[in-house]
Amino acid sequence: MKLSWNHIIMVVYIILSGCTQKGDRKNSIDIQGHRGCRGIMPENSVPAMIKALEIGVTTLEMDVIISKDKKVVVSHEPFLSHEICLTPEGKIISEKEEHLLNLYTMNYDEIRLCDCGTKPHDRFPEQQKIPVYKPLLGEVIDSSENYLRSHSLNPIWYNIEIKSSAETDSIFHPPVVEYAELVLSVIKEKNISGRVIIQSFDLRPLQYIHRKYPDFQLALLIETPVPAEKSISLLGFIPNIYSPDYTFVNKELINYAKKNNMKVIPWTVNEKDEILKLLRLGVNGIITDYPERVLEIILSQSLQTVALKNLPNLRISPS
Template sequence: MFKFREVTELLVLVALIFACHASKKVTDPLLPAFDIEGHRGCRGLMPENTIPAMMKALELGVTTLEMDAVITKDKEVILSHEPFFNHEITTGPDGKPVTEQDERSLNIYHMTYAQTQAYDVGLKPHPRFPNQRRLKATKPLLREVIDHVEAYHKLKGGRPVFYNIETKSQPATDNKYHPAPEEFVRRIMEVINSAKISDRVIIQSFDFRTLQVVHKRYPAIRTAALIEDFDKRNLEEHLKALGFNPTIYSPAYSLVTKELVTKCHDRQIKVIPWTVNDKEAIEKLKQLGVDGIISDYPDLLTQ
């Protein structure tokens, strides 16, 4: 039978083990303890990257709105996953669906904001999201989205959400479909700073060049490194290529392991995988200790 001193020593040892484990959890005084991110607003339920999608995501209780940004000919920042009008979701000014053959010629970087508003991205049924509500919608200005979201919170109260904004760029299409990284980041930051929401912004990208610009020019802004499922480099190789530790490591969810989560947490990096649309997969990822999840169906995370 244990003596009192032995029991006390055992309890202290257990407490130290738990304390060490807890200390590895990444903390940020502003970021949610577990981040519920609505992918492109809530793509499974509403037309992607539109104001209705963002407002619905707020109603569902997301803590972060995930969105994609591109730049127009007249240097406006608008929401769009591609720097062109994707045939899957677009109806042209003539009321006819945009074809796959035509989509690449509808280069948003060569169009003014006013010209982009002639194209609808909410009426055409999405082939992969049959439950998505159909409604008339256009690609909105980033500042317009922010105005609507901030007004919602002033009216409803509650904790203001974060904005996770992806720069849609790659080296091969610099100055063809988008500006080079320095200008791309500057245009987005002009909107963010004007709206005075910089303490609630994350800039994410698969293009590490834009993250490097953010880290150098705007060091107070949080960054998220997006990782494709076909990228065979490991965490250490990604961090070496990036040149610094991002706030968030955001891999395709199939890449997440307990070992990866532990390695990130040891470096004070949060792990928020994308895009998880299955309840069972969500629960498995939570058990692995991820710090949040990006989903087309944020209602799966708020139920």
């Protein structure tokens, strides 16, 4: 029996998809689409989330900020980034002036007028250029759930980052308790609490949610190379997920996490060799701008195991 690599990938994908439908999430790799799939679509937009679902992510990762009129908006920055956005009037934004375009001082109707998808992105040249606006969290959830239902797909998870810091309280966002409650109110309204991870670099929202809503899954984001024990000690409890810069992941961290019943899901991993290295180390998931790359590697590695053990007569020819 001789099949091309592309045919093999398709077959294994179908097999693994069937297994995933009945499988336990605890034992599977969580493919998290960073800001949807920033490598190929405008970040944190509805089209990016839908494209990520088409690719096959298990979790949609996104960031949320708060507008002047207390709307929960999907956006990485609490201002109009010069890198991706235009003003409501369609004008170019300079790096020097971007912080003056503070979304916490703008009502959502004004924010929605800003195009954040047509400007060429120097760091992501493959990104499709289409007009997009910063959507409400509720719209992202509704659009994603509708897509899943209409295509008879399994439920996915949402990894939502609260972008707070003590230095920017009441400047770029409301006080942390109000911020957290606004985000959680949308999640509860949409009835997806059991499929949500709240992540943050800021310890305060995680501590507040852990204390008041202990059933929520929480992820501690890490951007400095400090020992995990120290980070956990400062947090005051063991989070469900430890989510470091991917360069900080090593076998010691994986062993520590396993011992403490904590998942390791690093960010933001885009190169195939790094993805494979981390999977071999034993991470529980990957946050990536290119979810199709993670899926391809998982499928190719699974194929090797299946082919060697169960398909001895199979020979793979070049595509």
